[in-house]
Amino acid sequence: MIATNTNERLLQIAVLAFGLIAPFLFPAYIQQIALLWIMILFALTWDTMGGQMGYNSLGNIFFFGAGMYICAVVQIIVGGYDVGEYTAAFGAIKVDITDTQYFTGLFIGLAAAAVGCVFLSIILGFFFFGLRGPYFAIGTLGIALAAGELIGAWRWVGGGSGISLPLYPGSDIFPGSADEEGLFFYFLCMASAVATFLFFRWLYKTRFGLALNAIRDDEEKAEGMGIHTMRYKTVAWACSSFFLGISGGLHGNIVHFIEPLEVAFPTITFGIFMVAMSLLGGKGTLWGPILGAVLFHVIKEVTWTHLLGWQWVALGLIIIVNVVYFQQGIVGWLMERFPERFGIRVETDATAQGKGGAD
């Protein structure tokens, strides 16, 4: 566990300063850095399940897509349209909504996405937390895949034709900027990633965090000690999906056009990336997923530009090297190497070590 020390404080300030200055310093990269914040959010929320609680979910992308669709539907309704009419392939109505409708729709939509995903996670948790290990992983993967197909068959939300979201109206939030919309969504992405970080940083320090670790280390024992594991697992998943739902709503509006298979439920890209990023940085640590997300995203963007045609090979290679030779991830490795720098006291006395564990 990382104690709050000056090092961490400095790191937090550095990241925050970068986040605030970057869009003005590199205006051409706003969208890529916005996506980076979403990636950080992905890695953090996945790590709650996979890293802290030991439940490797391959289906967390489900909440991303569900959030995207919930937000879109709310935006359409607030815009004063009938959803079925708006999404009909042939109807192709001309969208005309006021600025107030746009912003009200967006924020209510994001809130609905977050809350809606919490409900979905509670329902799904009820069915899926009976599964352990690889069964849980495959079961959740099934949720994401099935969701894509089901939404694709659901004509009310446009089916496979998808939904073109209302366009961002002109606004004066950032006067003089060439890309107001970009900045607007950039700061929403950053805010949601920072909120995710602060929330989980706090959560891991509470008894709740210890209970999650206890479930990871030995679920039977944890249960035997009186931890209501089902409740803890459900709440943890609900927390993850709360933030994932928001990220989905934001991403849908950044892309403007959403459809089930490639944009909303991209299981083999974003769905896998969130696992790969956490593993790369070091799962079960607070900063590991963030570092993993940054490295992964930068490598991805660079290879996509300069190694066109080899980008997937490069990504595959990273994942293989990571999984085969470097399982603890970067931060995990650093913690092993330099434990004292992370505030972990290495003591020879075995009894002293056991002290912090069980409470």
Next chain:
Amino acid sequence: MLLRKLGFSVAAAALSMSVTTAQAKVEGDTIILGSAISLTGKYSTNGIHTQNGYELAAKLINDGGGVTVDGKKYKIKIEYYDDESTPARGAQLAERLIQQDGVEYMLGPYSSGLTKAIAPVTEKYGVPMVEAEGASRSLFTQGYRYLFAVLSTSEQYLASAIDLAAEQAKSTGKDPAELKVALAFENDPFSQDVRAGVMEDAAKHGMQIVIDENLPRDLSDMTPTLIKVKALKPDLLIISGHSKGAATAARQIGEMAIEVPMIALTHCDAAKVTEKFPEASEGFLCATQWSPTLTYSDDLFGSAADFEKLFKETYEGYDAGVPYQSAQAAAAVMVFADAFERANSFDKDKVRDALSATDMMTFYGGIKFAEAGNNIAKPMVLWQIQDNQYQVVAPPKWASHKLVWPRQAAGN
């Protein structure tokens, strides 16, 4: 300390992302057009057809001296990124082309879905985009000012097949309302739009829809649908699923010896069905934006047939025919070249206004944009595969051959 170093390396990595900022849209004597195109993924076949069309037109324009703007000759160069056939990636790449590479004129991607994702981006920056592969009607109801499409919209693709079936029924003394229609459409924006057009036309004639299936993307098996077709014996079977769907349909219609008197598809030529499934595909009706047998012509490529000949000489693998995707891609580049010359300027808005005033004849057909940006000067035509050749059978104005009905049963 260590964590501070980590912080710095994060900042450094981010900095290295911004080595170069926006270059100019016109470098020296070269005009740079940008395009995100599907070089990998499920649309890659058509993505490459499109890219070949862009490249051939650019080459020919450059060989002829280039584009004259303000008394100076400019060459055309196109910058590509691979969008992997996914809309989210396409939107990101459009941002990258415009923001980081400084591109100020865009050529479209392949497919309606990708165009739907990219159009809001080009619109946001006021970058004119001429697209050749996004046919969905909903692209032209959003009030986009910077989007121009050289092709006909998707509800027109197979509508003439319905009319043709109705006429055929009348000529044999049957009421078109008695006709049974089977529909099998891929679940993607383009095919769903084609479906909507077909549904509307079938309703006009009062035809009965006996099968209405949504097929998965990247279609590799449609046996369940074809089994239903065998059982219900429709008079008309309509299938749309890009190239992969057309190839799968042709293969399995042959294997299962489906005997429907009239079968209509999209993307036959892009899927090279006459080459791969010569027997099964005999008698298919194929929607096409363009046919080399049409009598259009221009000064750059000559006639439609000349374009086909040159294309076959330039690229390998097109012996059985040049898909219309390539032809319309080439036409899109011609539209841009024409607009630059008329605008006589590189100002984005002047180019946009010139594009909007386009009224030209090309080997691909007439091009004149409606207020919404779609091309209203060119009809869709319908081919029938007769003796392994694509022949135009509808609409009557362009028909060179008569419809063969019923189609010869597959495999016989």
